[in-house]
Amino acid sequence: MTIxxxxxxxxxxxxxxxxxxxxxxxxxxxxxxxxxxxxAEYGILRIVCAEPMRACEELKxxxxxxxxxxxxxxxxxxxxxxxxxxxxxxxxxxxxITYIYTFLMRGKGILVFRTNNTDLARKTIxxxxxxxxxxxxxxxxx
Amino acid sequence: xxxxxxxxxxTLTREQIEALQLERLQKTVRHCMNNEFYRKKFAEAxxxxxxxxxxxxxxxxxxxxxxxxxxxxxFGMACVPIRDCVRLHSSSGTTGNPTxxxxxxxxxxxxxxQVARNLWMVGLRPDDVFQNSSGYGMFTGGLGFQYGxxxxxxxxxxxxxxxxxxxxxxxxxxxxxxxxxVPSYVTRLYEVMKEEGVDPRRDTKLKVLAIGAEPHSEEQRxxxxxxxxxxxxxxxxxxxxxxxxxxxxxxxxxxMHFWEDYYIVEIVDPETLEPVPDGEIGELVLTTLCREAxxxxxxxxxxLTRVLGRTCPCGRNHVRLDRMKGRSDDMMVLRGVNIFPIxxxxxxxxxxxxANNYLITLTTDExxxxxxxxxxxxxxxxxxxHLQSLEKEIRRRLKDEILLTPIVKLVPLGTLxxxxxxxxxxxxxxxxxx
Numbered sequence: 391m392t393i394x395x396x397x398x399x400x401x402x403x404x405x406x407x408x409x410x411x412x413x414x415x416x417x418x419x420x421x422x423x424x425x426x427x428x429x430a431e432y433g434i435l436r437i438v439c440a441e442p443m444r445a446c447e448e449l450k451x452x453x454x455x456x457x458x459x460x461x462x463x464x465x466x467x468x469x470x471x472x473x474x475x476x477x478x479x480x481x482x483x484x485x486x487i488t489y490i491y492t493f494l495m496r497g498k499g500i501l502v503f504r505t506n507n508t509d510l511a512r513k514t515i516x517x518x519x520x521x522x523x524x525x526x527x528x529x530x531x532x
Numbered sequence: 533x534x535x536x537x538x539x540x541x542x543t544l545t546r547e548q549i550e551a552l553q554l555e556r557l558q559k560t561v562r563h564c565m566n567n568e569f570y571r572k573k574f575a576e577a578x579x580x581x582x583x584x585x586x587x588x589x590x591x592x593x594x595x596x597x598x599x600x601x602x603x604x605x606x607f608g609m610a611c612v613p614i615r616d617c618v619r620l621h622s623s624s625g626t627t628g629n630p631t632x633x634x635x636x637x638x639x640x641x642x643x644x645x646q647v648a649r650n651l652w653m654v655g656l657r658p659d660d661v662f663q664n665s666s667g668y669g670m671f672t673g674g675l676g677f678q679y680g681x682x683x684x685x686x687x688x689x690x691x692x693x694x695x696x697x698x699x700x701x702x703x704x705x706x707x708x709x710x711x712x713x714v715p716s717y718v719t720r721l722y723e724v725m726k727e728e729g730v731d732p733r734r735d736t737k738l739k740v741l742a743i744g745a746e747p748h749s750e751e752q753r754x755x756x757x758x759x760x761x762x763x764x765x766x767x768x769x770x771x772x773x774x775x776x777x778x779x780x781x782x783x784x785x786x787x788m789h790f791w792e793d794y795y796i797v798e799i800v801d802p803e804t805l806e807p808v809p810d811g812e813i814g815e816l817v818l819t820t821l822c823r824e825a826x827x828x829x830x831x832x833x834x835x836l837t838r839v840l841g842r843t844c845p846c847g848r849n850h851v852r853l854d855r856m857k858g859r860s861d862d863m864m865v866l867r868g869v870n871i872f873p874i875x876x877x878x879x880x881x882x883x884x885x886x887a888n889n890y891l892i893t894l895t896t897d898e899x900x901x902x903x904x905x906x907x908x909x910x911x912x913x914x915x916x917x918h919l920q921s922l923e924k925e926i927r928r929r930l931k932d933e934i935l936l937t938p939i940v941k942l943v944p945l946g947t948l949x950x951x952x953x954x955x956x957x958x959x960x961x962x963x964x965x966x
Contacts, residue, residue, distance in 0.1 A: 397914035399944050406944070427916065431941055434916065450727065455945040457912040504914070 391512050392460035393525045394442035395502070398435040399455060402428060410435060410454060417448035422528060423493035423502060438463070438493070438502060440528055459504065462511060463523035466499040473501060476520065480505065483514045495523065535847070537652035537684065538645065541793045542848050549792045549849060554587045556821035557796060561593070564827055567611045569604055590796055590819060595805065595830045601631035601772070609826050610634050617825050621672050621771050633771050634825040640679065642822050646777030646791055647680020651710070653782050653789075653846075654740055654765045658685030661706050661737075665713040665721070666745070667693045672775025673745050677712045680777060686710075693717060696724040703736050712742040712767070712776075715752055716955035719888035722759045723946075733761035742767045744776060746955055747856045747874050751881035755888065766855055772831055773818055779853060787840035787852030794822050797851050798830070799839055802860055810839040813857060834859045864894060864958065866901050871934045873957045879929045880907050885922055889948045892938075894960045901962055903938040905930065908945045 400406045407426075414421060423438040439445050442458065449456045466472040480487065490503040500523060505511040515522060536542045544552065562581040564570035573594045574580065583592060600609070606622075607614055617634045635643070656662065662681040668674030668690060681688040691702055693713070699721060702708060713721070718741060725732060732738055738760060743753070744767030756764045768788050769776030778795065779788035790797045796819040799808050808814040816833045836857040843849050858872035865871075873892060880890055887908035895902050907926070913919060923940050931937045949956065 395914070397912055399909055399912040399919075399942070401943055401947060406947075429916075432919070432943070434912075434914065434919075436914070453727065453946045455909065455912040457914050459914040 391462070391515060391522055391524070392508070393438065393463050393502075393523060393528060394446075394458050395461040395504075396437040396439065396442060396445060396449070397457040397459055398437070398449070399432060399457075400426075400435050401432050402430065407435070409452075410449070413449050413452040413454060414439065414445065416452070417445065419445045419448065422495070423491060423500075425489075425491040427489065436489075436491070438528065442525070442528070460508065461502055461504045462515065464501045464503075464515070465495070465521040465523060466501055468498060472499070476501065479514055479518055479520075480511065483510055485511055485514065495527075535653075537649040541791075542649065542653075542850070544793070544849060546842060546849050550587050552793055553796055553821060554584075556793075557587065557590060557819065558584050560819070560821055560823075560827045561829070563611055563824070564829065567609060569600070569609055570611075570829070587796075590798070590830065591807070593819070593829045595817070595832050596828050597832050598631060598772075598834075601633075602629040605629040606632045607634065609828075611827055612636060612825050621675075621775065622670050623771060631772070633774075635774070636824040638824050639774065639822075639826075642794070643676060643774040643777055644679040644683040646774070646794060647676055648684040649791070650767065650777060650780035651681060651684050651686070651742070653780060653848075654742070654763070655783065656684065656686060656710055656740060660686045660709045660740075661689065662686040662710045662712070663689040663691050663699070663702055663706070663708040665691050665693055665699055665711055665717060672769060672771045673712070673714075676769065676775035676777060677742070696721055697728070700725055700728060700730055703738065704730070707737045709737050710740040710742065711738065712744075714746045714955070715743045715748040715756060715764075716746060716888070716950075718743060718756050718760065718764070720950055722756075723887075732759070738762050740765065742776075742780075744768060747858050747862070747872075749874050749878040749881060750855065751878050752888070755881055768853075768856070770833060770835075772828060772833075773820060774823070778818070782844060782846040782848060784844060784846055786844070787854055789844070789848050789850040790818075790853055792850045795820060797853070799837065799853075802836075808838075810841075813838045815860060816853070816856075834861050836860055862958070864892075864903075864960070866894065866903055867936060869935050871903075875933050876905060876930065876938075877957075879933050880905070880926070882929070883922070883926065884910070886910055886926075887945050889950065889955075890957065891948050892958045894958070894962050896962045903936070904941060905938045906941045906943050906948060908948055909942050910945060912944070 420440045426433045426435050486506040488504040493500050561584050577594045618637050619635045621633045623631045664677045666673035739762050741764040743764050753764050765781040768779035779790040781788050798817040799814040802815040816835045816837050818831050819829050820827045837853045840852040842851050858874050887910040890907040893904045926940045
C-alpha cells in the first residue's frame, strides 16, 4: 500500500543538487516526482522514482547518504474537490499529514504524503477503498 | 612467549627506574657539552654536568623549546659530527624555519626498539601482519612504525596514507591483523569499507589498531573500536623525541606508559614552569636519555596532560599519562573562554546520528567572535523535526561543556574536507585587532 521514497539530506549550497541528479542520470533511473523542503542551512530532497531500491544503492555508491521511507501515493479523480475529499477522510480519522506533494501519472493526479500514523492511514485507505499506487506501478512508469 | 618485548627494562621497579634515569641523565648532560648551544645555555644557567647529583637536579637544567630548534636550524643542536648521523626528519616549518631532528644509527635502533616494545605490549607477535597506513617521508609515523614493526618481526606493509580502496584490498589479501593510522583516517577507511560492503569483523583478520598523532577523545576511540570491532590503542609520539614510540597504552587502556628508561617525564605549569602534583593538568616536558645525535633537555612539548599513576596491573611501572588534552597551541580563546577542540569532539561523538568528521570555524561577526561547528550527519533522514531537535540538543550539550553557545550546522556525509594526514579541525577566520 506504500511506496519507497528517497530522502536526501542536502546543503543549501550550489552544486549539491546536481550531484544527486547526476547520480540518477548515471544509473539511468528516471525521477517521477520530487520536492525540496528547505531551511536556511539545509534541505531534505524527497524523490519518487522508478526503481527506488536500486536508486538507493546507486546513491550510496556515489557517496550520498539517503534514507528510505514509506509514503502513500493515492490516485485522484480528475475533478475539482477530489483532494479535499480524500484528505478529509484522514482528518476525520484523527491522522495528521506530515507533508504532501503531487504528480501526474497516466493522466491522473497522484497525491504523495506521509502521516503521523502509518497503521491508521493504511486502515483508512482500505476501509474507503481508495485507489493507491504500488511500487510495481512505478517500474511500469519507467 | 613473554608478555614483554624487553622484560629487563619494562619491569623495572620505581627505584630501579630512577637510578637508571640519574645515570643516563648525567651521561646525557656530559654529552651535551659537545654542542655550543648547550655549553652557552649551561653557562647562562651557571651549571656544569657535575651539578647533576640527583634526579631532582634535572630541574636545574634550562628548558629547550621549538624556537631553539628553529634558531639553530639546520644542524646547530647536533652533539655529534654530522658525518656520524644517518638520517634526519624535518617538520614542515609553516610558521618560520622548519625544525630538523638528526639520528645516528644507534638512535634509529633505539627508536625501533621503543616502537617494537609498544606493539608487543598490545599483543602483537611476529606472526602478525602490520599495515602502516600513515604518511611516510618526513612524517615520523611512517618510518618509525615501519622499523619498529620489522624489529618486532612482523610482516610489515608500508601502505602509507590514502587510496582507501587499495588499503582495503591489502587488508583482505595480506591478512592484515594490525593497522597504524591517524584516528580520522581510520574512520575514513571504515566509511569506504561500508560503501564497498566490507564488514571488518566478518571480512578481515584485524585485531589491533594503533592510533595517534592527532589528539582524540575517549569517545572517539570507543567509536572506532565499535566500528572496526577491534581494540584501538593510543600512541604518543613527537618527532623531536624521535617519533612514535615515546608513549603507548597497554592492554589496560588506562593511560599511556611513557618509557622512563628513555625519557625523564615532567609535568609543569605552563605559566610558572613549576612542577604540578600528580593528577593535575600541565605541560608535558621531556628529556631524552638515550639520544646521541641530538639529545634534548627539558623539551617543552606544548602538550597538556596529567599523571594518572606510576604503577600498573600490566607489570610496567613506567609513568602512565592521560590522553593529551590538546596542545597548548591548539587552545582557542573565544570571548575570554579557553576551549580545546577535543572538548567539542567529545560531545559530538556522544550522538549516534553524527558521523566522525567535524570542523570548527571561528569568525568575527560585527564586534562578536563566533564559533560555528559543522558536523556530518551519519545517515539521511525524512524527518525535519528530528534534525531541528538534534541541532538544539547538540547546542545545549556544547554549551554545558564550553560555556558558550556555538552555531551548529548539520552537513551531509562526505561534504567536509577529508585529509589523509592529520585532520584540520579548526579554521580561525577572526579579525585580529591590532
